Amino acid sequence: MKAEADFDVIVVGGGPSGATAAHDLACAGYNVMLLDKAGRIKPCGGAVPPRLLKDFDIPQTLLVAHAKSARIIAPSNKKVVMPVGDGFVGMVDRDSFDEWLRNRAADAGATRVTGKCEAVDDSQSIARLSYRADRNAPLQTVTARAVIGADGARSQIARQCIKNAGDVPCVFAYHEVVEVPDEITEDYDATRCDVYYQGHLSPDFYAWIFPHGKTASIGLGSADKGFPLRDTTRLMREQTGLSHWKTIRKEGAPIPLKPLKRWDNGRNVVVAGDAAGVVAPSSGEGIYYAMTAGRMGADAVASYLMSGDARALGKARKSFMKAHGRVFWILGIMQYFWYKNDKRRERFVKMCEDPDVQRLTWEAYMNKQLVRRDPMAHVRIFFKDLGHLFGLRAVER
Structure with a gap:
């Protein structure tokens, strides 16, 4: 030595x-x-909050897109759009x-x-x-x-x-980076992140389509080692009408969640x-x-x-x-309860229609901390969460 x-x-x-x-x-x-x-390029949706740019002195020029909303899709194909508000989600x-x-x-x-x-x-x-x-x-x-x-x-x-x-424990993630055509006729928005909570696309996590300017990331994850990630990504591209978009590269890797x-x-x-x-x-x-x-x-x-x-x-x-x-x-509890099956995923998407849920979700994401200034909103969400979990519609407003 x-x-x-x-x-x-x-x-x-x-x-x-x-x-x-x-x-x-x-x-x-x-x-x-x-x-x-x-x-080596890690499979990644590439979303970054504004706080990252500030905390780590990252120039805006590295952002390839600004997402202004997230759209989540339930097993029934019900769609809920969650506007970011005055901010944005940066994409890299x-x-x-x-x-x-x-x-x-x-x-x-x-x-x-x-x-x-x-x-x-x-x-x-x-x-x-x-x-x-x-x-x-x-x-x-x-x-x-x-x-x-x-x-x-x-x-x-x-x-x-x-x-x-x-x-x-890990989720095994896979995505395909595709070229976005100049003329878009499909249901795709370059300022919106689409998240699919559908069991046939992921039995225990979710699938996504994230905008990256001239390209997009289409992928999914699952903790089930036997789940066919590549075949299911192909299925999702067929389901969303994006099969013909040119594939630039394909990547996969395990992602730890604890x-x-x-x-x-x-x-x-x-x-x-x-x-x-x-x-x-x-x-x-x-x-x-x-x-x-x-x-x-x-x-x-x-x-x-x-x-x-x-x-x-x-x-x-x-x-x-x-x-x-x-x-x-808290996020671990959410994944454990809401990603169990399509019945719960449906209720989860329904819950995301709530203005309190949307506002506190985005504030927590942007600031990377739990929002404490509106305690009653948290109380309302707690009881609504229980209502959706157990199917007690009387609990909802």
């Missing part, structure tokens, strides 16, 4: 979480290596968005390296990481005082360094983003939470490097759960 490490921090994974962590640490003056696989393309974040980290001083992590030895105070530039390249080894694993839902770092990290119980190894490793399980249940939203976890992971690592006290690494999860744990808990 070398007496001194090659880097202060190695960040494994160059998605929004890893790139944010690398950028923040490089800006703080640390010697950072950002290791990322070449050509993950290939260009992620690359911009990686370049920003490099501009801040991080060393970008293309490769795949093969193993990490975290048994000593200085971690040793092995990687290959590509499948046929020789194994290379690099050392660091700390490692941040932001390498996705099946994280090598998490599985090798953190106990029980491989037990997180945060790990522990994010660090107690010595020199912490995980963030999908590797930490910070994708919101029910909605599947992940970009904002990934970047937030990356920033909190970077802060925890910086505290550890300054103090030498590995307990500082635990601050990453504590900070995240304090800020967002309650939202994740």
Whole structure:
């Protein structure tokens, strides 16, 4: 083992979480290596709230579309439009968005390296990481005082360094990026996100059509490993009349929907983003939470490097759960109850017609926190929610 490490921090994974962590640490003056696989684009609807642009200094030019409403479709094909109001939901393309974040980290001083992590030895105070530039390249080894694993839902770092990290339940997502024609005759709106709560398209999650300017994302997810994602996406495109739109690329990946119980190894490793399980249940939203976890992971690592006290690494999860744990808990309950079967999905869509539900949903999404200024609205929604769940129409207004 070398007496001194090659880097202060190695960040494994160059998605929004890893790139944010690398950028923040490089800006703080640390010697950072950002290791990322070449050509990897995560399947993602690409929705980002306005708060993300503000919190992470993201330019509007990276947005390829502004969604002004969401339309949710019930099993009966009943459609409910939920206008955003004065705001918008930003849409990004993950290939260009992620690359911009990686370049920003490099501009801040991080060393970008293309490769795949093969193993990490975290048994000593200085971690040793092995990687290959590509499948046929020789194994290379690099050392660091700390490692941040932001390498996705099946994280090598998490599985090798953190106990029980491989037990997180996942939704398996698949989407096809299609070219939007100049003349549109189909039921498609470039300023609207369509979400399908229909059991034949997803037995336990949802399907979507999200606008991306000149392209669109058409996909779905399910926790059922045997569910035919590709065939069902083809079925959905036939159902919506979008079969003839040109397919540009196809992508699939597991998406975790529950945060790990522990994010660090107690010595020199912490995980963030999908590797930490910070994708919101029910909605599947992940970009904002990934970047937030990356920033909190970077802060925890910086505290550890300054103090030498590995307990500082635990601050990453504590900070995240304090800020967002309650939202994740509520969304988890929603997914458990409302996605069970088509009868409940029908009632869920019906409930979304309610103005209180729409207003509080968008306010919580835009601000990334529960809305507390109107407690009576929450009370009304609670009783309406029970009424829809049990089919007690007398409870509704």
